[in-house]
Amino acid sequence: MTDSGSTEPGVSPLVRCRGLTVSFGGLDVVERVDLAIDRGQIVSLIGPNGSGKTTLVRAILGLVPPSGGAIERQPGLRIGYVPQRLAVDRSLPMTVARFLSMTQRTGRRALVVELEHLGIGGLADRPVQDLSGGEWQRVLLTRAVLARPDLLVLDEPAQGVDIIGQNELYRHIRALRDRLNCGVLLVSHDLHLVMASTDEVLCLNHHVCCTGRPETVANHPAYVELFGRAATAELAVYTHHHDHTHDPAEQGHSHG
Amino acid sequence: MDDFLWRAALAGVGVAAMTGPVGCLLVWRRMAFFGDTLAHAALLGVALGLLLGVNVMVGVAATSALLAVLLAASARQRLVPSDTVLAILSHGGLAAGVIVLTLLPGVRVDLMGFLFGDILAVTRGDLILILAVGLVVLTVLAVIWRQALAVAVDEDLARADGVAADRINLTVVLLAALVVAAAIKVVGILLVAALMIMPAAAARRFARTPEHMAIGTVVVGVAAVFFGLAASLAWDTPAGPSIVAAIALLVVLAWLTPRRAISQ
Numbered sequence: 001m002t003d004s005g006s007t008e009p010g011v012s013p014l015v016r017c018r019g020l021t022v023s024f025g026g027l028d029v030v031e032r033v034d035l036a037i038d039r040g041q042i043v044s045l046i047g048p049n050g051s052g053k054t055t056l057v058r059a060i061l062g063l064v065p066p067s068g069g070a071i072e073r074q075p076g077l078r079i080g081y082v083p084q085r086l087a088v089d090r091s092l093p094m095t096v097a098r099f100l101s102m103t104q105r106t107g108r109r110a111l112v113v114e115l116e117h118l119g120i121g122g123l124a125d126r127p128v129q130d131l132s133g134g135e136w137q138r139v140l141l142t143r144a145v146l147a148r149p150d151l152l153v154l155d156e157p158a159q160g161v162d163i164i165g166q167n168e169l170y171r172h173i174r175a176l177r178d179r180l181n182c183g184v185l186l187v188s189h190d191l192h193l194v195m196a197s198t199d200e201v202l203c204l205n206h207h208v209c210c211t212g213r214p215e216t217v218a219n220h221p222a223y224v225e226l227f228g229r230a231a232t233a234e235l236a237v238y239t240h241h242h243d244h245t246h247d248p249a250e251q252g253h254s255h256g
Numbered sequence: 257m258d259d260f261l262w263r264a265a266l267a268g269v270g271v272a273a274m275t276g277p278v279g280c281l282l283v284w285r286r287m288a289f290f291g292d293t294l295a296h297a298a299l300l301g302v303a304l305g306l307l308l309g310v311n312v313m314v315g316v317a318a319t320s321a322l323l324a325v326l327l328a329a330s331a332r333q334r335l336v337p338s339d340t341v342l343a344i345l346s347h348g349g350l351a352a353g354v355i356v357l358t359l360l361p362g363v364r365v366d367l368m369g370f371l372f373g374d375i376l377a378v379t380r381g382d383l384i385l386i387l388a389v390g391l392v393v394l395t396v397l398a399v400i401w402r403q404a405l406a407v408a409v410d411e412d413l414a415r416a417d418g419v420a421a422d423r424i425n426l427t428v429v430l431l432a433a434l435v436v437a438a439a440i441k442v443v444g445i446l447l448v449a450a451l452m453i454m455p456a457a458a459a460r461r462f463a464r465t466p467e468h469m470a471i472g473t474v475v476v477g478v479a480a481v482f483f484g485l486a487a488s489l490a491w492d493t494p495a496g497p498s499i500v501a502a503i504a505l506l507v508v509l510a511w512l513t514p515r516r517a518i519s520q
Binding site: 058061062063079081083086088089091092093094095098099102103104127147 | 283284285286402403405406408409410412413414415416417418419456460463464465466468469
């Protein structure tokens with residue numbers, strides 16, 4: 001993370017937070033967070049419930065003002081946002097196709113093609129309120145993709161999706177990263193799936209506990225302390241094909 | 257048909273054409289009670305207008321704006337939920353309005369007239385005003401429609417897409433206030449609120465898109481105006497309540513229509 005995120009010299013990251021702090025009622029929910037996301041990079045934000053993940057995302061999206069530090073966005077940055085929870089009120093009649101062309105006008109054909117990428121091409125004329133959790137997640141992802149984003153922001157995209165669906169979803173996210181050549185900021189508390197498909201992990205508990213490549217973070221004492229040994233052992237199953245490298249350069253600051 | 261009937265029908269159509277679509281935006285955002293509050297508190301505006309000797313519409317517009325500010329300020333606290341705040345403003349405004357009305361020196365106020373309006377007494381001036389305001393409201397609505405819809409779906413998502421949600425919210429509130437101010441003298445406080453919220457409930461049954469629903473509310477509202485006026489003419493019932501009763505009947509009929517009969 002931090003400055004090591006920029007692979008090519010002279011290329012600035014899509015988004016960079018420096019010492020970002022967000023407080024509500026005098027309480028620091030996000031505390032001095034440094035974070036940079038490059039084009040083509042998948043950055044995962046993990047942490048327990050209430051650790052400030054969603055607040056950090058909302059700050060990056062410009063939905064909550066920072067109380068300290070700075071957020072630099074590349075000029076003209078297009079963000080495709082998939083929120084954690086979104087329920088369209090039943091009183092509002094809305095088909096999938098209408099929902100997808102709401103803020104950006106998209107031709108019907110382009111829209112159906114994009115839906116087919118996620119295997120839900122037949123849903124275009126269905127009311128959005130009638131979709132299953134997994135179908136709705138895909139529609140939300142399609143909406144974000146149609147914006148031709150430079151940065152995809154996904155807040156708990158695997159919610160309400162079964163394990164098989166989750167594997168497929170993460171495969172899609174990687175494919176999208178390649179196809180759109182965008183950066184991805186992924187929020188999850190679902191450790192193993194995240195670990196298996198991420199370039200960088202940032203472990204958040206209001207402040208950044210540890211950061212680096214998945215296998216590095218998985219063995220970081222701060223991570224083990226936060227998630228417990230059981231979760232760490234489970235992770236080993238998914239990351240065993242990587243060697244357990246311990247590169248101190250990739251570890252961020254620890255607790256304190 | 258007599259002149260006054262034509263004026264009543266046209267005024268009713270003009271009001272229904274703007275209350276329905278604005279009402280949709282309130283219903284979708286679960287702000288139906290806000291329309292009610294706006295209308296109830298408008299009585300205070302009427303009373304203040306009469307007291308200060310300014311146009312009643314100016315009084316209503318002023319109290320509506322004040323209401324919007326109070327509501328926005330109350331959003332900063334979390335201990336009292338927003339629907340409770342609306343109830344406070346609604347009943348507080350209504351009570352204050354009645355008190356000020358009865359304190360007016362030398363004026364015998366027709367409270368029933370303000371509550372239910374007197375659509376059969378619409379003057380040529382009233383009619384022109386309603387049609388002009390209707391034109392403004394529908395034009396503004398058409399301009400902000402896509403953004404207002406995005407905000408109705410989800411405010412955060414709209415903001416993330418670059419929609420200036422605060423400005424849209426304020427515009428919708430001001431449109432609602434304008435609708436109330438234009439229609440209150442003619443159709444009354446209770447009728448304005450009913451015409452904003454009830455047609456949406458009937459139109460939802462048949463709508464597949466938000467635009468269908470908005471147009472549906474106009475159809476329902478206009479039909480109710482004609483049914484209400486016809487009933488008033490035939491059985492000498494009060495015109496305003498007859499229109500509201502007609503909408504209620506249309507809502508029931510819409511929801512009794514078998515699902516198979518609706519081409520979905």
